[in-house]
Each structure stands twice: as C-alpha cells, then as structure tokens.
Amino acid sequence: MIKNNYPYLRKLLFILCLLPCSSNLLAAPELYLKNYTKQEYQAASQNWSVTQDASGYMYFANNIGLLEFDGITWTLYPAPEGAIIRAVTVNQNNRIFTAGYRELGYWERNSLGRLEYHSLKKEVESNFTANEEFWNVIISNDRVYFQSFSKVFIYDYQKFEIVYPEGFVNSISDGGDRIFVNVMNKGIYQIKGAEFSPYLVNDFLSHAEIRFVLSLNQSQLILGTANEGLLFYDGQKLSIWQSAQNDYFKKNIVNRGCLTSDGKIIIGTILDGISVLDLNRTLLHHFNKENGLQNNTVLGVMSDTNQNIWIAMDKGIDFISFSPDPSYSIIERKELGTVYTAAVYRNKLYVGTNQGLFFRPFASTGEPFRLVPETQGQIWDCKVIDDRLFVNHNNGTFEIQNDQTRHISSVSGCFSITENPLKPNSLVQSTYSNLIFYTKDQSQWKIDRIIYQFNDLIRYIEVDHLGNYWASHLYRGIFRLKFNPRDSLIFNHYYGNEVFGKDHNIHVFKVENRIVFTTGGKLFTYDDLKDTIIDYQSLNEKMGNYQKATRIVAGPENHYWFITDVSFGLFKIMNSEVIKIKEYPTGLFNNQLVTGYENIVPISTSKAILCLENGYALLNAGTISPASLISKERPKLRRISISGTNEKISDLPLNNDLITLNFNKNNLQLRFSFPFFSSDKIKYQSYIDGLDQRWSDPLEKPIFSFKRIPVGDYTIKIKAVNNWGESSQEYSIKLVVLPPWYRSVLAYLCYVLTILAGLFVFRMRIISRTRQKESREREEKERELIQLRNEKLQADLSFRSSELASSTMSIIKKNEFLMNMKDMLRNQKEQLGSRYPDKYYDTLIQKIDDNMSSQDEWKVFEANFERAHEQFMKTLKDNYHDLTPSDLRLCAFLRMNLSSKEIAPLLGISVRGVENHRYRIRKKLNLDGDSNLTDYIIRL
Numbered sequence: 024m025i026k027n028n029y030p031y032l033r034k035l036l037f038i039l040c041l042l043p044c045s046s047n048l049l050a051a052p053e054l055y056l057k058n059y060t061k062q063e064y065q066a067a068s069q070n071w072s073v074t075q076d077a078s079g080y081m082y083f084a085n086n087i088g089l090l091e092f093d094g095i096t097w098t099l100y101p102a103p104e105g106a107i108i109r110a111v112t113v114n115q116n117n118r119i120f121t122a123g124y125r126e127l128g129y130w131e132r133n134s135l136g137r138l139e140y141h142s143l144k145k146e147v148e149s150n151f152t153a154n155e156e157f158w159n160v161i162i163s164n165d166r167v168y169f170q171s172f173s174k175v176f177i178y179d180y181q182k183f184e185i186v187y188p189e190g191f192v193n194s195i196s197d198g199g200d201r202i203f204v205n206v207m208n209k210g211i212y213q214i215k216g217a218e219f220s221p222y223l224v225n226d227f228l229s230h231a232e233i234r235f236v237l238s239l240n241q242s243q244l245i246l247g248t249a250n251e252g253l254l255f256y257d258g259q260k261l262s263i264w265q266s267a268q269n270d271y272f273k274k275n276i277v278n279r280g281c282l283t284s285d286g287k288i289i290i291g292t293i294l295d296g297i298s299v300l301d302l303n304r305t306l307l308h309h310f311n312k313e314n315g316l317q318n319n320t321v322l323g324v325m326s327d328t329n330q331n332i333w334i335a336m337d338k339g340i341d342f343i344s345f346s347p348d349p350s351y352s353i354i355e356r357k358e359l360g361t362v363y364t365a366a367v368y369r370n371k372l373y374v375g376t377n378q379g380l381f382f383r384p385f386a387s388t389g390e391p392f393r394l395v396p397e398t399q400g401q402i403w404d405c406k407v408i409d410d411r412l413f414v415n416h417n418n419g420t421f422e423i424q425n426d427q428t429r430h431i432s433s434v435s436g437c438f439s440i441t442e443n444p445l446k447p448n449s450l451v452q453s454t455y456s457n458l459i460f461y462t463k464d465q466s467q468w469k470i471d472r473i474i475y476q477f478n479d480l481i482r483y484i485e486v487d488h489l490g491n492y493w494a495s496h497l498y499r500g501i502f503r504l505k506f507n508p509r510d511s512l513i514f515n516h517y518y519g520n521e522v523f524g525k526d527h528n529i530h531v532f533k534v535e536n537r538i539v540f541t542t543g544g545k546l547f548t549y550d551d552l553k554d555t556i557i558d559y560q561s562l563n564e565k566m567g568n569y570q571k572a573t574r575i576v577a578g579p580e581n582h583y584w585f586i587t588d589v590s591f592g593l594f595k596i597m598n599s600e601v602i603k604i605k606e607y608p609t610g611l612f613n614n615q616l617v618t619g620y621e622n623i624v625p626i627s628t629s630k631a632i633l634c635l636e637n638g639y640a641l642l643n644a645g646t647i648s649p650a651s652l653i654s655k656e657r658p659k660l661r662r663i664s665i666s667g668t669n670e671k672i673s674d675l676p677l678n679n680d681l682i683t684l685n686f687n688k689n690n691l692q693l694r695f696s697f698p699f700f701s702s703d704k705i706k707y708q709s710y711i712d713g714l715d716q717r718w719s720d721p722l723e724k725p726i727f728s729f730k731r732i733p734v735g736d737y738t739i740k741i742k743a744v745n746n747w748g749e750s751s752q753e754y755s756i757k758l759v760v761l762p763p764w765y766r767s768v769l770a771y772l773c774y775v776l777t778i779l780a781g782l783f784v785f786r787m788r789i790i791s792r793t794r795q796k797e798s799r800e801r802e803e804k805e806r807e808l809i810q811l812r813n814e815k816l817q818a819d820l821s822f823r824s825s826e827l828a829s830s831t832m833s834i835i836k837k838n839e840f841l842m843n844m845k846d847m848l849r850n851q852k853e854q855l856g857s858r859y860p861d862k863y864y865d866t867l868i869q870k871i872d873d874n875m876s877s878q879d880e881w882k883v884f885e886a887n888f889e890r891a892h893e894q895f896m897k898t899l900k901d902n903y904h905d906l907t908p909s910d911l912r913l914c915a916f917l918r919m920n921l922s923s924k925e926i927a928p929l930l931g932i933s934v935r936g937v938e939n940h941r942y943r944i945r946k947k948l949n950l951d952g953d954s955n956l957t958d959y960i961i962r963l
Contacts, residue, residue, distance in 0.1 A: 054308070055702035056315040059340040064097040066090050070335035072159075072323040076113040078659060079328065079698030083335055084111040089121055089130060090340075091138065093661060093696030095724055100130065100138050110160040114167075122157030122169050127176070134676035136661050147176055147183045161197050168202050168214070170195040175204060177217050186219045188212060196236035205233035211246075227261060235280045237288065239302070247277040247290065265304045271295075283326035291321030297334060308345075316341050329652075331700050344702050349646040350605065353612060356638040359392060361617055365624045365632045365639060366405040368412040368423070372632075374639060375402025380414055380421075395428060397421075404439045405624075408450065409463070413440050420452065420459075422468060432470055434459060438482050438497075445490055453481035453494060460510055476512040477504060485531050487538050489551055495530040501540060501556075522556045523547060532575040534562070534583060534596055543588070545570045565601040569594070578625030586621045593629070593644045604629065605644035610704070611746040612640055650747040653699060657752040658707065658725055658741050662694040682739075682756060686763045689732045695725035695741055695754070703745040711758075712738040734762045838928035841871045872931070888915050898963065905947045913940050917960040 061068045067086035074082050083090035088101040089108055102108050108123040119130040119138070128142040152173065159170040169176040175186040175195060191207035203222065204212040210224035211233065223244075232249040239245065242258030252272035255264035263269050272290065279291035287307065288300045296311030296319050312319050316334070323335030332343040356362075360378040367373075372385045373395075380398035383390045401417035414421040415437035422429045436455025443449040443460075450461035450468065456478050462471035480497035487493065492504040500519035507513050519526040523542050530541050539559060540547040546566065548559040563570040569592055572585040581597045582604075592606040609616055615635040624632040629645035663675040667688040675682065684691065697705060706721030711729070714737055719727075721744055729739075737758040743751040764770055848867055852859050888896070899906065899914060906914070909930070916926045923937040930937065945956050 055344040056310070057342040058315070058317050059097075059342065060317065061339060064090055064092070064099070064340065066097075066099045068338045070322060070340055071109045072111045073325050073333045073335045073340075074112050074119075075325065075327050075333075076117045076119070077115060078117060079656075079700075080696070081327070081333060081698070081700075082111050082113065082119055083340060084108040084121060084123070084323070089119070089138070092698075093659070094698040094700060095696050096661070096694070100140070102126070103128070103140055103142060109156070109158050110169075112160045112162050112167075114162050120160050120162065120167050120169075122160050124156045125151055125154075127157055127160075127169050134678050135674050136677045143178065143183075147185070150174070150176075150185055159195050161195055161202060163197055163202055164200070164216075166216075168195055170204075175202075175214065175219075177214070184217045186214060186217070188219065193233050194235060196238075198236065198238050199241070203236040205236065207232065211236065223256060223261075225261075234278050237280055237282050239282070245280070245288065247280045249276050249278065249293075252277065253290065265300065265306075268298070268306060272298075279321055279324045281325050283330055284328075285330050287326070287330075289324050289326060289332060291324040291334065293320050295319050297321055297324060297332070299332070310341075310343065327700060329700060342700065344700070348648050348650060348702075349643060350648045351607065351611060351633075351640055351642050353615075353635070353640045354638045356392065359638065361636045362634040362639050363402060363617060363620055364405045364622055365634060366407055366412055367626055367632075368407050373405055373412060373423075374634075375405045375414065377401050380405070380416075395423070397428060397430070403437060406440055408440070408442060409468070411468070413450075415440060415452070431461075431468055432459065434473065439484065441484065441486075443486055444488070445486060451484055451486065451492070453484045455480055458484070458492075458494070458504075472510045474506075474510070474512060477502075477515065483530050483532065485533050485538060487549065487551070488536070491538075491549070493531040493538055493549070495540075498527055500526055500529045501531055518556055528573065530574060533577065534575060535581065535599075539575060541572050541574060543571055543573050546572070561599065562601070566594075574621060576623045576625065578628060578631070580628050582625065582628050584623045584625065584631065586623065591621070591623065591633075593631075607633075607642065607644075608746060608748050613704075648747060649701075650703065650745050650749045652701075653703070653705075653743060653745050653749050653751050655752070656697065656699045656743070658695040658697050658743055658754045660693065660754065660756065661696050662692075664692040664694075666690045666692075680757060682758045684732065684758070684760045686734055686761055686766075689734075689760050691729045691732060691758070693727045693729075693739070693741070695727075697725060697743050697751070699743070699751070703747075705743050705745055707741065707743050710740045712740065718742075732758070732760050734760050734766065837874070838931060841874055842928060842931075845871045888918075895963070903947060906944070909940070910944050910947065913937070913944060914960055917941075917957050918963075920957060920961065 066088065069086045070083045070090070071086075072084035076082065079094070081092040083092070085099070086107050087105070088099050089111065091098045091100065102123065103126055106124045106126045108121045110122045111119065113119045117132075121128065121130065125148075126142065126144055127147075128140055128144065130138040130140050133139050155171050155173075157169050157171050159168075161168045161170075165179065167178040167180075169178065170192055172192055173187070175188065175192065177184045177186065186204075188204055188206050190209050193205040193207050195205065196203040198213065200215070201222075202214040204214060204219070206212055208229050210228035211222045212224070213220055213222040231246070231251045231254070233246055234249055235247040237245040237247070244256040245264055246254040246256060246261075248254060250273065252269035253264040255262050265272070272292065275295040276293035277290060278293050281289050283289065286302050288302070290298045290300070292298075296309070296316045298306060299308040300306050310316050316336070318336045318338035320337035321334055322337055325333050327333060330345065334341040334343075359374060359381055360376040362374050362376050364375040365373060367385055370385050371382045373380060373382045374392070379400060380395040380402050381392040382395060383392045398414065398416065398421060402414060403417070404415040406413050410424070412423040414423065417437075418433070418435055419430055420432035420434070420437045420440070422431050432452075434454050434457065437459075438453045438455075440450055440452040440461075443451050448463035449471070452459040452461065458474040458477055458481065460471045460474070461468050479494070479502065481494045481502075482497045483495045485493045490505060492506065494502040494504060496502065500517060500523065503514070503516045503518065504512060505514035519529075523529055523540070524544070525542060528543055532539050532541065538549040539562070540556065545563050546559040547556050548562070549555075550557045566572075566585065568590075569585040569587060571587050573588070574586040576584040576586070578584060578593075581595055583594050583596055585592055585594060588609070590606055590608045593604040595602045595604060612633065612635060615637060617634055617636055620634075622634040623642070624634070626632060629643060631642045631644070633640040633642055660677055663677060663682060664672050665675060665684055665688050666672045667690065682691070695707065697707070699705065706723060707725035707727075708718045708721055709715075709727045710718045713735060714732070725741065725743070727741065737760075739756050739758050741754045761767070845868060848864060848871075852864050895918060896911060896915070899911065912930065913926065916929060921929075923934050923941070926937045927934045930940070932940070941956055945954075948956070948959065950956060950959060
C-alpha cells in the first residue's frame, strides 16, 4: 500500500506557474509522489512497461524479469532464460502476457498464488529473425498483438498469424476496434482482426517517428512523435496539438503516452519526465527530476483505476497521486518550529510558534514565511479583536495594526485574551500570574488594571452574564471570581475534585453563551438558578464520545470544534440542537498534534487551521472525503503458510474456501495484498470468530501469524482500516483445526465401542462372578445339605451299625448261651445216660439248634446290615456269582470286622469251621495268599 510516511515519500504542494492561481489557500491541490528504487523492489533499475490487472495488481516489464506489486509486497519473477522483458499487458482473466528478446508468452497463477510462465516461443520461433525482439504487447478484441521491429504476431489463444508491414515498425497502439501500426517512413496502418491496411499515410508522416497513437474518439487521434512533438488528427487533416508546448516536446523527445479515465493526457518524454494535460490542451502538471522524479527518461506510463500515475523509468518506478483528500492537507514547515496558534488578519496568515510570530500573504502559498520583528520567542495565542491582532507572547502582549507592531504589556506569560461582554471596550487577559484588564482609550488599547489579589496560572478565562469570571488553571481546576464595579476582587472560590470528580486538566469555554467545563470525561455547566456546577446531561447525550473533549473552540455562526485525545470534530449547535458536520481522527496527522496544547483556528464555518509540531494543516470540513472509497475494496489472500513444532514451513493452495490444519501443524500465517493505491495510511486488523473477543491491534503490513491454534472450527476475518477509521470490506475464510488421532471421530467411536465392550465384558464378568458366587453359594448349600445328609446318613449308619452290632452281639450272646446250654445238655446226657430220656434230650437240642439258626434273626440282621452297608451285598453278588448264602453271611460278618471267634457262634460252627469257610471264600474271591480277606471285604 502506498503510504505517506514511507521513507521515500515526498508530499508535495504544487502551485506552480503552470497552474491557475487560487484565491483561497484551502483550494490548493496536493500531490503525493513516491519513488520506488531498485533497492526497494529488488530488481534492475530499468523498467520498460507497466500495466494493471483486474485485481488491482501492478506489473512492470523489468530488465531481469516480471515485477509484481500488490500494494504491499514486490515480487520479481525472473525472465525465462534470463532474457530481458520489454512489454507487459494483461487480459480480463488476469492472464499476463510478456515479450522481450526472442521470447513471448504468458503467466498464470498456480494453486499457491505464484505466477508460472508458459512460453509461446516454440509456436512461432521459425519466423524469428536472428535478433527478433518485441517492444509492445496489446490485447484487443480477444487477440494479443506482439510487435517487433519487423512484424506483428497475432495470437488468438489457439494459433498465431503474422503481419509483415514491409517496413520498420516503430510501435503499435490500441485504437479500440483496430490496432494502429506505426511504420517508419510511411505512416499509420491498421489491423482489423488479421487484416492489414493503410490508415493515415502521407508525406508528413513519412518523416515522423510515431511512438504512440491515442484515440480520443472514433475519428480524433493524438499522435505522439519523437521528432515532431504532439500531432492532432481530426479525421480530415493533421495539425500541431499543443502549439505553445510543441517545441518543448520536440526537444525532449516524446516517448510514451496514455489517456486517463477522467480525460487527462499523460505524455512521457526521454529527457524531461512527464506532462499532464487536459482535453483543452492546458498543461496541468509537469514532473521531472527537479521536482521529485528519480529520472527524466520515461519508458512506460499508465493511469490506474483510481487515476494515479505509474511511471516505468530508466531508473526506478514512480507513483503520483492527485489530491487524495480535499478535506485536509498537511503543510510541513519545520523552519517555523512548533505551531501553537494562528490567525488570518488583513489577508495575511500569521502563525505563532515557539520561535516567534511568522507571516506571509494568505493566498500566495509559494512565498516563504517571514518573522514579525521583535516577536522572537514563545507565542501562546493570537486573536483578532477590534480589527487588530493581539499576540500573547511569553514576554508580554503585542498589538499588530497596519503592519505596525506595538508592545502594549510587559507582563510575561500571556496565555489568552478575550472581550469582556459586561464592559464595552474592555478586554480580560490570563497570564502566568495575574489577570489583566485592558481598556480602549482614544483608539488605543492599554492596561486598565492588573489584579494582584489573584495570583495563579490561568490558561483560559470566560465571563458569564451574571458577572462571574471563570478561570481555568493551567494544570488544576476552576476558579470562580467576582469583582466590584471598581474591579476589586470580592469573591474567589475553587472547584475541583468535589464537583468534577478530578482535580486536574479542567478547562472552561462557552457554547451558545453558556459556560461549559471540559474534563476529558464528560461536560459540565453552571446552573445559575441553583448557583452550582452540574453535569451537562443534555449536551453529553448528544455529543457522544465528544463529551470527553478537552477543549472547545468557537467558530462563526454557532459552529464549534470539539477536541478529544483521539479525534476532533466540527459541530453546529443552535437552540440545543447538535449537528455533527465532520470528524477528523488525530491519526491523520502523523502524531504531530501539540500534546496538551492542541489548537484549531477557525477561518470560516467549515475551514480551519490545525496547529502541528512541524507546521500546520488546512482543514475543509465542507468537502466529502474520498476515504470511504476503501469500503469498496477487500484484502486479497496471497499466501497460506503452516508450520508445526519443528518450524518447517509449507504452503497451502489458495483456491479453497476452507483451511484445514492438523493438530501438530497448527501455526498459521496469512499474507494479504491490498492494491488500493493512494496516499492514505492503511493498517490491517484480524479477528478470529470463535477465538478472539475483539479485532486485533492494527498492523502496518497485512501479515498475520496465529500460533498454536486450538482444535476447533473458526472463521478468520481480515480488514483494512485507513486514517479516518473507515474500513474495507472484510475478507473471511473458514478454518478447521483437526484434533489429534486420539481425539478424532473415529477415535471417539473406538473409545465408545471400547467402553461399550468394556462395559459388556465387565457386565459379563459381573454376571459370571454373580453366577459363580451363586454357584458357590448353591454348591456350598448343596455341600451343607450333603454334609447334613451325610451326617444324617452317618448318624443313621452309626445308628444302624449300632443296631447291627447290638443285634449281632445279642445273637452272639444268645448263640453262645445256647451252645453252652447244648454243651451242658450233652454233658448231662453223658453223665446220666439213659436216665436222661432221649426224647427230651433231642427235643431240647432241636430247639436249641432252631434258635441258633433262626431265619427271622437272619432277616433282621440282613436288613440292618443292608441299611448300614448299602449295595454291599448287591455288589458282592454281582461280582461273585458262586457265593452261597452261607458265604454271604460270613462276608457280612467279615465286613463288620468280626473275628473268627466272634463269627463262630453266629454261624453255629467252631472256630476251625469258620477258618475253613474263610479259606473257601478266598478261593471264590480269587485272593492270593498275601491278601487279607477282611481288608478286601472292608474295601469292597
């Protein structure tokens, strides 16, 4: 962007003899001229041609390549094979055609926004001469015309056609519906489509070296020639176009020309820069090395879409902007020092500075300022009263009338002087120490009284309709003073923190004859009905941010300038109605306002002088500022760069409406262009919707770096802002920072599935554990039941075994008793013989034997045995079929672990018989001799 604070920017105020003189200083046109050196654009000094594309970018044919300027950054694209580029033009689709030494082709942007070259040389190289060189390229009617000294190559985006003019071709020019071909020693020919024919051929033109042809309309042409100056063709005859200056143009060799959209004609020369003329043939401006250009040799010139002039020169590139803002102009006069005050008095402009009082004729802006004699030193205020100029000086008060300076007071440190509305022909003045009253005596102003009763640093003083003198201290609050008719002080009251909420920088002024106090926060006023100072609520509500004014300057016809820290505005206030006429941001004036002593001097209802540190500014609030033109523009994205923690930078394509970043590459840099060429100081701001709370602080260049952007979806907005606070249209682009893989949708899906699987497994484990627990509990209960059952069975078995044992023992005892009885009977029989009758003996023996082998007892025994030893008999019978009932009985007794002696009575046999029986059973059970029959029977 062109900026008026660039190191090489020269802000020029031209009122030359070539311009019509103005009777008003504020009407002087202002020009801004910027020199771009090769050090700045980083290419060769020599530039041959210049053009602008639909995006507003500027392109220059440079000795070493194609130069691009986007308003912010210069970019050099080296020429193919290092060849020189002499001509450049661009079509409506922003395809850039260039040509030079044995090379022609076009440039188009790739996805990253960089220009890539496409050569057309191979299609026509067979028609080149050994030193074929192209000097002009023109696009017209969907054809591209490349001009060398011997031919014109016509490209229709598919194929080439070649026109041979049969002569030396000086140049070609765009004639709208035709191309003019300027042939040396012949004249002007035309190409319509691909048809070549004479257009204006005569003897005069056969001697003219035609450099360009400008079409004013279908029949009127301006011919620029190197040796005959400027010629005019009206469709019938040729004539000198500008007689007064034609010798000048012949002498300085016309080389290039262009017609601006607002009807100006720019002529570039080889020896003396450029001239700007209107259609009435009036010379408007002239620029050469003496008044700002880097060089006098103009190789290319054009007017951009905003009527700015671009000059491709033999040395560098120059830019000229005409009258960018008629609402203000800054006049730098460093020799004056810091300007504190000014006044227009009798057609002279007086400026009071820290070095003295200077003046010059008001209308003659070209004249230097001169010092008013005897006024060296600090000037605080100048004011025209009673057709005299009163000068408040550090060394006293001066009166200037009829170019005569008179020292009317030697009291030092005079700040301000004002008329006393209560006393005709009376003035009151504030100073470093005392108040001074002046009176007019026989047309002479003199000191009437110095108020020694009041001694303070008073900056401003106002008198209300009740006779109150309101005096604001230089640093502190407000004094309210009253005087008797003999001007003796009778009342003095100080107002500070208890009224204003602060005790410093409080000043007093008048608005519509009402006392108004400024505090920098809000306005206060004096309520004479309540005799108190109150918040001026009604005015505060209407003034908006200007209720924070620090100073109010009254102008004519109820106009007032309100000055704040960030801006100052002109208002018309009448009958409590407030109309804002214009507002000026302080940033317009490059931080040159005199801090603490800001001052505006009204000249008329809309015009004023603003005091600055190194000069002054002329304000014209009645004009419309072109600053709002910025609202039609939008920043353009030029480069997207991303990087991660390793700082490796990579670029992304520009042809997407969405920027997608991985979480590990979340550093983003955006570079923008803003091809809005003017003298405005443009700054740039960013805002990330979804991340920022407000727009960023303004940057000098639209290069925005965003570090470590959190994961999320955002919208990045970029805008340009000028000195006036006007904004461009916003550029916006979507931004998505992807989460890491472990925070991706797939990962979260996996997490959900894993959690569900975990919950499922956990549930299954819980179910399994529950089932296992239930199973264990069930098994435990079953074990307990089994144990109880077993215990019951064991108890039952024990009981049965006990019963079995009891019954067995009873049988044993009974059988033993019976056997003893039997033995006793046998012994008695043997002893008595026949005396014991056999009938009785045998009966007893039989009875005994029957009782010993009782089947009822055996059944009871067998039942008890089966209850105690379940399945034993069955197993024994199933496995050993040869066992007899007697064998089973013996096995039962052995199962009970009875000895042979105990078994014998049970079987009614001897012990020997039991042993024999045991032997037989061993045989039947197939037991070897080492096996114990009883152990085997117990284990069975």
